[in-house]
Amino acid sequence: MDQNLLETILNEYPGRDYEVEIRCPEFTCLCPGKRNQPDFAVITITYIPNKVLLELKSLKYYIVNFRNKEIFHEAATNKILEDLVEVLDPKYIRVYGEWNIRGGIKTNVEVEYPENYSME
Secondary structure (H helix, E strand, O other), X not given: OOHHHOOEEEOOOOOOOOXXXXXXXXXXXXXXXXXXXXEEEEEEEEEEOOOEEEOHHHHHHHHHXXXXXXXXXXXXXXXXXXXXXXHHOOOEEEEEEEEEEEOOEEEEEEEEEOOOOOOO
């Protein structure tokens, strides 16, 4: 996906560790393979900002870009994390994908950066 769609705004409280949670309940992409059936997920982004914050309207356009992309659940969740780390340089970020049931199987994917971050 095009991480160039992601924009930031200045964090007015860079010296304070605080958590921002963003839920994207209408995430869609296409299941790779011959059928190209849609996959649906709730993507939850939780991060502790550093110098910048994520501009939400740009996130909306970024997320919509996945709609016609063939991508596995794990790859989509990891791609979102990688792009957000690149743009935000956060102190900590977690992306959690709660994927809808398909064929009787439910998938949840959680990735974080950096691993084992502690606010202590």
